Amino acid sequence: MLKVALKYGLAAAASLSFAGAAAADGYEAAGSLKDTAPAPIAYEWNGLSVGAGIGVGRFDQDAHGKAWRKDRFDKYKKKCYQYGPCKWQHKYGFGTFNKLESSASDDDWNVFGTVQVGYDRLLGDRFLIGAFADFDFFKDSDLTFSSKKGFGSLNGKVEKDNLWTAGGRLGFLVTPRVLVYGLLGYSRMSLEGSLDAHFNGPGKDTNLPLKIDDNVDGWTVGAGVETKLDQRLSLKLEYRYSEFDGAAAKVTDADYDVWKYNKWKLVHSTKQGAKLDLDDTEVHSVRAVLSFKLGGHETAYQPLK
Numbered sequence: 001m002l003k004v005a006l007k008y009g010l011a012a013a014a015s016l017s018f019a020g021a022a023a024a025d026g027y028e029a030a031g032s033l034k035d036t037a038p039a040p041i042a043y044e045w046n047g048l049s050v051g052a053g054i055g056v057g058r059f060d061q062d063a064h065g066k067a068w069r070k071d072r073f074d075k076y077k078k079k080c081y082q083y084g085p086c087k088w089q090h091k092y093g094f095g096t097f098n099k100l101e102s103s104a105s106d107d108d109w110n111v112f113g114t115v116q117v118g119y120d121r122l123l124g125d126r127f128l129i130g131a132f133a134d135f136d137f138f139k140d141s142d143l144t145f146s147s148k149k150g151f152g153s154l155n156g157k158v159e160k161d162n163l164w165t166a167g168g169r170l171g172f173l174v175t176p177r178v179l180v181y182g183l184l185g186y187s188r189m190s191l192e193g194s195l196d197a198h199f200n201g202p203g204k205d206t207n208l209p210l211k212i213d214d215n216v217d218g219w220t221v222g223a224g225v226e227t228k229l230d231q232r233l234s235l236k237l238e239y240r241y242s243e244f245d246g247a248a249a250k251v252t253d254a255d256y257d258v259w260k261y262n263k264w265k266l267v268h269s270t271k272q273g274a275k276l277d278l279d280d281t282e283v284h285s286v287r288a289v290l291s292f293k294l295g296g297h298e299t300a301y302q303p304l305k
Contacts, residue, residue, distance in 0.1 A: 048118070048119050055112055069271070106158075116132060128172070130170075144158075151200035162190050167184050181226065239285070248276065
């Protein structure tokens with residue numbers, strides 16, 4: 001019995017001696033999972049990234065369209081003098097004026113999709129500076145208006161197709177995986193407007209088509225939070241405010257008819273025009289973007305001080 005105890009005692013002592021030597025050489029002794037510290041994750045913040053997401057935006061815009069037509073009727077009678085040529089003399093005239101106007105405002109929320117590319121760089125272990133460019137494409141962001149009066153009608157439509165923004169951001173790491181940031185950028189929006197006005201006689205009918213196809217300039221400010229889901233994948237939640245210039249277009253036309261009837265000369269002149277005004281556009285948007293960091297030097301985890 002004493003031999004058995006001595007045998008197991010020597011074996012245990014040898015085992016502890018081997019474990020101590022291994023620890024001295026930098027190796028860990030085998031143990032339970034709960035005694036093993038998890039390896040720190042190297043969250044990647046530096047380098048090029050690509051992303052895609054979805055958002056909702058409210059477009060505050062006012063549109064105003066108008067069209068008008070002036071008709072002038074004059075009657076002349078030829079008078080011949082005894083010692084001179086015959087001349088047309090004005091007998092009487094009258095005019096008519098027709099005008100149509102319509103306005104509309106848009107403040108609805110619309111869904112949009114977005115794609116983004118960016119580049120970031122850490123300054124120290126807390127601050128981040130970066131540049132980005134993104135493209136937003138809209139659905140159902142149209143504004144319509146119309147008016148009808150007598151024999152005249154006016155119909156207008158404004159479409160906001162897409163916008164892009166290029167700018168920079170400055171961020172602060174509150175934890176190794178959570179970044180809060182602000183952004184500032186230059187924006188441009190594709191804006192299309194159309195107006196169709198129609199007046200029935202007297203005389204010839206009037207059709208006045210008018211179109212605006214313009215890229216309006218603007219600026220964007222915003223703020224957001226980016227959270228790492230793993231080493232390279234992150235989720236951004238962001239609010240933006242953008243403001244864009246307005247646009248306007250105008251068309252005018254004139255016509256002139258002359259005919260003779262029973263020794264009378266009848267003159268009918270028309271002047272018509274249309275104008276479309278699109279006020280400055282304000283956009284409030286909230287978006288969620290899933291972003292993937294393509295490369296760069298790994299930013300190893302370090303406790304933030």
